[in-house]
Amino acid sequence: FPVFGLARLLALAAAAEIIFWAVHFRGGMAFSSETDKLLIFNVLFEPRPLTDKEIMKVRHYFCETHPVLMLIGLVVLNGEVYETILSMGVPKERIVLHSCIIANGDNVLMDSMVLHAALLAYKTVPGTKKLKKLVHLALQFLALLLGLIGLWTVWKFHNEREIDHLYTLHSWLGLACIIFFSFQWTTGFYTFWYPGGSRSGRASLLPWHVFFGLFLYVLAIATSVSGLLEKSIFMQSAKMIGRFSTEALFMNSLGMLLVLLGALVILAVVS
Amino acid sequence: FPVFGLARLLALAAAAEIIFWAVHFRGGMAFSSETDKLLIFNVLFEPRPLTDKEIMKVRHYFCETHPVLMLIGLVVLNGEVYETILSMGVPKERIVLHSCIIANGDNVLMDSMVLHAALLAYKTVPGTKKLKKLVHLALQFLALLLGLIGLWTVWKFHNEREIDHLYTLHSWLGLACIIFFSFQWTTGFYTFWYPGGSRSGRASLLPWHVFFGLFLYVLAIATSVSGLLEKSIFMQSAKMIGRFSTEALFMNSLGMLLVLLGALVILAVVS
Ligand code: HEM
Ligand code: HEM
Ligand code: HEM
Ligand code: HEM
Ligand SMILES: O=C1O[C@H]([C@@H](O)CO)C(O)=C1O
Numbered sequence: 001f002p003v004f005g006l007a008r009l010l011a012l013a014a015a016a017e018i019i020f021w022a023v024h025f026r027g028g029m030a031f032s033s034e035t036d037k038l039l040i041f042n043v044l045f046e047p048r049p050l051t052d053k054e055i056m057k058v059r060h061y062f063c064e065t066h067p068v069l070m071l072i073g074l075v076v077l078n079g080e081v082y083e084t085i086l087s088m089g090v091p092k093e094r095i096v097l098h099s100c101i102i103a104n105g106d107n108v109l110m111d112s113m114v115l116h117a118a119l120l121a122y123k124t125v126p127g128t129k130k131l132k133k134l135v136h137l138a139l140q141f142l143a144l145l146l147g148l149i150g151l152w153t154v155w156k157f158h159n160e161r162e163i164d165h166l167y168t169l170h171s172w173l174g175l176a177c178i179i180f181f182s183f184q185w186t187t188g189f190y191t192f193w194y195p196g197g198s199r200s201g202r203a204s205l206l207p208w209h210v211f212f213g214l215f216l217y218v219l220a221i222a223t224s225v226s227g228l229l230e231k232s233i234f235m236q237s238a239k240m241i242g243r244f245s246t247e248a249l250f251m252n253s254l255g256m257l258l259v260l261l262g263a264l265v266i267l268a269v270v271s
Numbered sequence: 272f273p274v275f276g277l278a279r280l281l282a283l284a285a286a287a288e289i290i291f292w293a294v295h296f297r298g299g300m301a302f303s304s305e306t307d308k309l310l311i312f313n314v315l316f317e318p319r320p321l322t323d324k325e326i327m328k329v330r331h332y333f334c335e336t337h338p339v340l341m342l343i344g345l346v347v348l349n350g351e352v353y354e355t356i357l358s359m360g361v362p363k364e365r366i367v368l369h370s371c372i373i374a375n376g377d378n379v380l381m382d383s384m385v386l387h388a389a390l391l392a393y394k395t396v397p398g399t400k401k402l403k404k405l406v407h408l409a410l411q412f413l414a415l416l417l418g419l420i421g422l423w424t425v426w427k428f429h430n431e432r433e434i435d436h437l438y439t440l441h442s443w444l445g446l447a448c449i450i451f452f453s454f455q456w457t458t459g460f461y462t463f464w465y466p467g468g469s470r471s472g473r474a475s476l477l478p479w480h481v482f483f484g485l486f487l488y489v490l491a492i493a494t495s496v497s498g499l500l501e502k503s504i505f506m507q508s509a510k511m512i513g514r515f516s517t518e519a520l521f522m523n524s525l526g527m528l529l530v531l532l533g534a535l536v537i538l539a540v541v542s
Contacts, residue, residue, distance in 0.1 A: 167514035169500040169526040176527070215534050222493050222530065229440040229497050230504055237508045243438035255440040256447070259493065263486050 073146025344417025345491040
């Protein structure tokens with residue numbers, strides 16, 4: 001049962017869907033025309049007061065960009081990390097056996113972390129350890145960066161429209177997500193890359209790093225699901241879309257897809 | 272680090288909080304006065320048309336009872352199952368060792384399921400296997416029952432107020448939750464209790480039973496979080512409560528508490 005392939009497929013589908021949603025249903029992310037490019041520029045530097053029409057577009061930009069960046073950054077990219085965990089084509093018996101045979105420091109550690117399969121994959125996937133670390137570190141950095149930009153867009157959007165900050169459960173979950181994610185990246189970098197902890201320091205952080213990384217993944221999914229839910233309800237309250245409109249059904253389906261994705265990762269990890 | 276004790280504490284706090292929310296903020300669940308008892312009766316049998324005032328109360332009852340039953344049934348009671356998983360006071364080394372030494376059918380199975388700790392606990396917790404099974408089965412039945420009653424209350428509430436069914440992402444998640452939960456209970460009962468499958472049949476179902484049980488636990492938490500979020504937003508749109516009212520903050524905090532609870536369970540399971 002190709003859990004890994006399926007999970008990757010679902011993640012890509014989710015990425016495609018959120019972009020399709022922003023572009024098709026929400027009227028785009030204002031990346032195309034000359035005016036819009038200027039607007040994007042203005043968003044960053046605000047060299048002159050914007051016209052009302054421009055302000056409308058900018059708001060649009062802020063508002064629709066947040067979900068796209070969040071979902072692709074914190075769910076899809078972050079999920080790429082689980083490649084190793086998810087490549088589970090290895091027979092169970094070999095894994096159990098493996099946990100009995102290999103006994104040097106790092107490996108016993110990984111075993112007791114329960115990630116037999118991750119370890120095996122780690123041993124079989126090509127590339128030096130250093131290179132794999134670099135890829136992991138860089139992907140997670142990109143995820144964090146997209147997450148920060150996505151946070152900034154929605155924050156600014158709230159400012160522009162004079163909406164309160166941080167009053168919803170979604171925003172609390174989201175803030176926790178970003179804070180923990182930054183923390184995870186920083187401690188990971190500091191311990192495993194530069195300057196790098198002692199051998200025993202690294203060994204004792206690793207299991208926590210993995211648990212926390214998995215938790216963050218699930219948290220990011222729950223946050224995205226709650227964001228989709230509230231966005232849909234906000235638009236329904238504002239009579240922008242109907243309860244059973246194509247868009248509402250599309251958003252609910254995307255939410256269910258994300259849950260399925262989360263389920264696959266949990267299944268893969270505990271098996 | 273007493274993960275189990277902490278998780279149980281958080282679960283109890285969550286149960287207390289949802290009841291407090293329904294009784295204190297939402298004006299009770301209509302269990303106390305003579306009229307209300309009649310109303311509850313009427314809800315079930317409807318022997319005569321209700322007065323407007325009674326209908327108001329009944330609606331109240333439906334509306335506030337759903338979250339209480341759902342949270343206590345599907346999150347707290349369901350969570351009691353994880354006692355075994357969560358009693359993690361056992362040193363890591365002993366678990367690893369254990370996975371190498373014990374090698375009869377059942378145990379290798381549990382090991383390959385990664386639940387070394389669950390297995391150890393299973394061996395140490397008192398009571399016959401049959402009794403423990405009965406407790407597990409009965410608790411999950413109670414959870415399912417509360418879930419079904421909670422679903423019925425909100426469904427009826429929607430009928431009475433002529434609100435559409437199943438238009439939110441919360442309701443989709445919730446329905447999936449209940450269906451999967453019924454399915455899990457039925458297959459569990461049929462295979463492990465009565466009439467009971469063959470030894471190899473039981474052995475091959477068990478890991479799936481455990482994975483799926485864990486997934487359902489996380490799903491129930493995500494569903495509850497989304498329910499709290501939408502309830503709060505609905506009440507804010509209706510100007511019943513403010514964005515930073517005590518009640519809104521209380522509901523958000525309860526949501527965060529649930530996420531923490533979920534995190535503890537994930538941590539305990541993957542470690
Ligand atoms: C891991 C992913 C996500 C994170 C970390 C996140 C984080 C946040 C944060 C911190 C805020 C508060 C901004 C403020 O108070 O000014 C927010 C607001 C918002 N987000 Fe997200 N978000 C995520 C995904 C999504 C998705 C997929 C949607 C789907 C449409 C969405 C929709 C919204 C909406 C409508 C708001 C404004 C209302 C509110 O404050 O809750 N978010 N998000
Ligand atoms: C928020 C950012 C991060 C998250 C969510 C995260 C998550 C994870 C997860 C889930 C694993 C286990 C799965 C696997 O082996 O692929 C892991 C392993 C690991 N992570 Fe991270 N990580 C983050 C940042 C970092 C950083 C900045 C470093 C610095 C080098 C790092 C170093 C490692 C190492 C050394 C491993 C052990 C296995 C390997 O080398 O692939 N992580 N991480
Ligand atoms: C595992 C727990 C839960 C499950 C399985 C669940 C399930 C459901 C289902 C299936 C519906 C749809 C009813 C219909 O369409 O007629 C629903 C509605 C609702 N639930 Fe829950 N629920 C859960 C927890 C909660 C919690 C904790 C709250 C918190 C207040 C809540 C608030 C609501 C509200 C406001 C509705 C009506 C709006 C809608 O259809 O989404 N639920 N629930
Ligand atoms: C929806 C209902 C159910 C859920 C969510 C569920 C969940 C779980 C979980 C998470 C485990 C592993 C943790 C542990 O060992 O305590 C487990 C084990 C087990 N379950 Fe269930 N279960 C359900 C219903 C049933 C039923 C009806 C039976 C019938 C007897 C059953 C039989 C077993 C058995 C035999 C085990 C193996 C370990 C043990 O005996 O404690 N389960 N279940
Ligand atoms: O009925 C049961 O089946 C499993 C296991 O024996 C299958 O191998 C188990 O733990 C039971 O109590």
